[in-house]
Amino acid sequence: xxxxxxxxxxxxxxxxxxxxxxxxxxxxxxxxxxxxxxxxxxxxxxxxxxxxxxxxxxxxxxxxxxxxxxxxxxxxxxxxxxxxxxxxxxxxxxxxxxxxxxxxxxxxxxxxxxxxxxxxxxxxxxxxxxxxxxxxxxxxxxxxxxxxxxxxxxxxxxxxxxxxxxxxxxxxxxxxxxxxxxxxxxxxxxxxxxxxxxxxxxxxxxxxxxxxxxxxxxxxxxxxxxxxxxxxxxxxxxxxxxxxxxxxxxxxxxxxxxxxxxxxxxxxxxxxxxxxxxxxxxxxxxxxxxxxxxxxxxxxxxxxxxxxxxxxxx
Ligand code: DHB
Numbered sequence: 001x002x003x004x005x006x007x008x009x010x011x012x013x014x015x016x017x018x019x020x021x022x023x024x025x026x027x028x029x030x031x032x033x034x035x036x037x038x039x040x041x042x043x044x045x046x047x048x049x050x051x052x053x054x055x056x057x058x059x060x061x062x063x064x065x066x067x068x069x070x071x072x073x074x075x076x077x078x079x080x081x082x083x084x085x086x087x088x089x090x091x092x093x094x095x096x097x098x099x100x101x102x103x104x105x106x107x108x109x110x111x112x113x114x115x116x117x118x119x120x121x122x123x124x125x126x127x128x129x130x131x132x133x134x135x136x137x138x139x140x141x142x143x144x145x146x147x148x149x150x151x152x153x154x155x156x157x158x159x160x161x162x163x164x165x166x167x168x169x170x171x172x173x174x175x176x177x178x179x180x181x182x183x184x185x186x187x188x189x190x191x192x193x194x195x196x197x198x199x200x201x202x203x204x205x206x207x208x209x210x211x212x213x214x215x216x217x218x219x220x221x222x223x224x225x226x227x228x229x230x231x232x233x234x235x236x237x238x239x240x241x242x243x244x245x246x247x248x249x250x251x252x253x254x255x256x257x258x259x260x261x262x263x264x265x266x267x268x269x270x271x272x273x274x275x276x277x278x279x280x281x282x283x284x285x286x287x288x289x290x291x292x293x294x295x296x297x298x299x300x301x302x303x304x305x306x307x308x309x310x311x312x313x314x
Contacts, residue, residue, distance in 0.1 A: 044098030069224020134199030197221025228253025239267025257291025
């Protein structure tokens with residue numbers, strides 16, 4: 001990397017040496033996996049979305065890698081909220097702050113329980129409230145119910161004064177960005193993360209004339225190359241509407257430095273890699289960071305701020 005290049009980025013006062021993290025769910029279920037991320041070239045790590053109690057998740061096969069991306073219906077396998085709260089608190093005590101604690105309660109009450117526990121714990125780092133898990137049978141994605149999101153935020157901010165981000169599902173209609181941004185702009189959110197997988201897609205294998213994953217009749221969240229244009233559109237649409245104090249994490253379709261560059265041009269402060277991390281492993285962070293550095297050097301950019309959000313329109 002050229003000595004003049006600086007990939008540093010900040011969300012709610014938390015510094016990241018570079019803007020490239022794992023996406024929640026990938027390479028982050030155990031503390032061993034999280035340790036591997038923190039000793040890789042990643043800018044930091046997000047923990048597997050936690051539920052109050054540990055879960056085994058859905059029946060297998062529940063994840064399939066495909067030429068253009070992936071489909072998954074993991075069903076929130078995780079070691080339970082306390083396991084991840086203990087991990088990030090321990091890391092914080094050793095001055096490791098580049099972490100995000102992800103939570104995905106199965107109900108409003110569960111989300112409030114976990115946020116109250118965080119509020120009364122020693123952990124003061126970033127928290128990502130996942131409003132977009134598509135893979136638990138019988139549970140709909142909260143992020144598509146704007147009245148429920150408004151109610152939830154109103155309740156949360158009566159007691160929570162930590163650094164809160166929201167993981168959102170993809171939206172497809174410009175009115176959705178207007179309506180949701182008007183709600184989000186009323187609260188001191190640290191960030192939003194756009195996008196989760198495109199929920200309830202279906203991959204068909206013509207040879208076997210079958211679906212490719214077992215849960216929910218084969219329906220699952222789609223990630224990877226399939227979703228990049230939708231992810232870029234969500235990052236861009238929210239950047240144009242949200243208060244500048246609400247930062248944006250761009251997730252979706254990132255497997256190269258150029259993909260990171262495009263997300264940042266659309267307004268992302270940080271990015272996360274899901275599908276491609278799953279196939280390539282943590283070595284991907286060094287490759288993608290080098291590709292981003294080379295691209296910036298070729299364009300004469302020294303900091304992410306030199307091009308962040310500066311997408312040109314015709
Ligand atoms: C799972 C999938 C998601 O997209 C998500 O946001 C949370 C959990 C899962 O199936 O485990």
